Amino acid sequence: MDIAASRKSAVKNQKWSNWRKYRVLLLMMIPGMIYYVVFNYIPMYGVVLAFKDYRFMDGILGSPWVGLKHFDKLFADPYFYTVLKNTLIISFYKLLFGFPVPIIFALLLNEISNVRFKKVVQTVSYLPHFISWVILGGIFFSILSWEGPINTLITLFGGTPSLYLADARYFRTVLVVTHIFQSFGWGSIIYFAALSGIDTQMYEAAVLDGAGRFKRMWYISIPMIAPVVAIMLILSMSGILDAGFDQIFNMYNVKVYNVSDIIDTYVYRKGLVDMSYSYATAVGLFKSVIALILIFVVNRIVKMIGQKDSAIW
Incomplete structure (x- = not known):
């Protein structure tokens, strides 16, 4: 004792x-x-x-329970599957094309020896992150408008101008490109931090062995930041159903609803415009549950491929 x-x-x-x-x-x-x-x-x-079947006068506690009524309505609505499809496609495109950009940017900038130039480039790349999508949306509307610089150049070279933000063929591409522009600098911060933690003696030894910049990047930088990349990929998968409400809400219009209406904009219209609070909550809860399942699945995949130390748990 x-x-x-x-x-x-x-x-x-x-x-x-x-x-x-x-x-x-x-x-x-x-x-x-x-x-x-x-x-x-x-x-x-x-x-x-x-x-519950929410009633404003009764409040949350006083409103009657209805079980899975709103989920039954959700899965019976054909338009919901269009919204879900748009969300998955836009999110997948952003992940596929947007996820590697901050990594590549950090790796390339890490190879620059001029410290002053590197800091200036980093600072400039961070700036779009701090600009609201209300402002960025207005900027891109002006750039991509009928008389904007893009259509002016196309016309100058004999092409046919187009309203890219009102054309379903181009709208998703515009979303992905503008998303990368706004987020790649800020997203590279964590990779810069990981690269700064690599022992410089490893690079010095590689130089003595005759390794060039590309080989040092390939055999030292990338393997050393691989655990960080794996964790960031897991966290990114949790947002696969978060296609970017602020961006899409400020850039889409009725003409491109069929390719741009996502779960978040759908919830906004159902909840705040149509005042179907219970139904909108059911849609949001469905999204959250799927995101949680995806985190578990991707975390499990990372463990299965031999990266146990890179998994979240």
């Missing part, structure tokens, strides 16, 4: 010592924890609306 009590006391003292040692970092966590509790965990109570 004395040995057990002494061990328990030692563990308690160790925990208290850790608390004191990391007290500054723990205090810095408090604002972030409060943010997530207030804006992410407390609102989760509203999920019960998906199983």
Whole structure:
């Protein structure tokens, strides 16, 4: 009993010592924890609306339970499958073409020896991230308009101008390109951090062995940041049903609904415009459940291919 009590006391003292040692970092966590509790965990109570027939006068608690009525309605609606298809296609395109760009950008910029030039390029690449899609949408509307610079150049070379934001053939391409423009610089930050953590002696040894820049990148940089890439891919898969509400809402129009209407814009119209709060909540809950399942699936795949250390859990 004395040995057990002494061990328990030692563990308690160790925990208290850790608390004191990391007290500054723990205090810095408090604002972030409060943010997530207030804006992410407390609102989760509203999920019960998906199983109720919400009435404004009765409130959430007073509204009657209807079970899976709204989910039955959801899966019986043919237009929902169009919305789901658009969401998956746009998200897949953004992941396929957008995910590698920050990695390639970070790798290429890491090979530049001029520190001042590198910092300037990094700063410029971050700027679009801080510009609202309301402003970016207006900019791209002007660039891609009938009399904008793109159509002016096409006309100059004998081509036929087109309203790209009102043409279903081009709209998804415009979404992907503008998404990459807005996000690649900010997305490269984590890869810059991973590259900065690589031991410089490895590069020096490779130079002595006669390895050029490409070989150093291929055999040192990429393998060293592979765990970070794997984790970011897992996290990206969780948002495969998040095709970018802000971007699409500010850029789409009725003419391209058939190729651009996604789950988030559908929820917006059903919930805030049509005031079908319960149905909109059911759609949002369906999206969240699928995203959670995808995280588990991709995490499992990463483990199966021998990257256990790169998995989230």
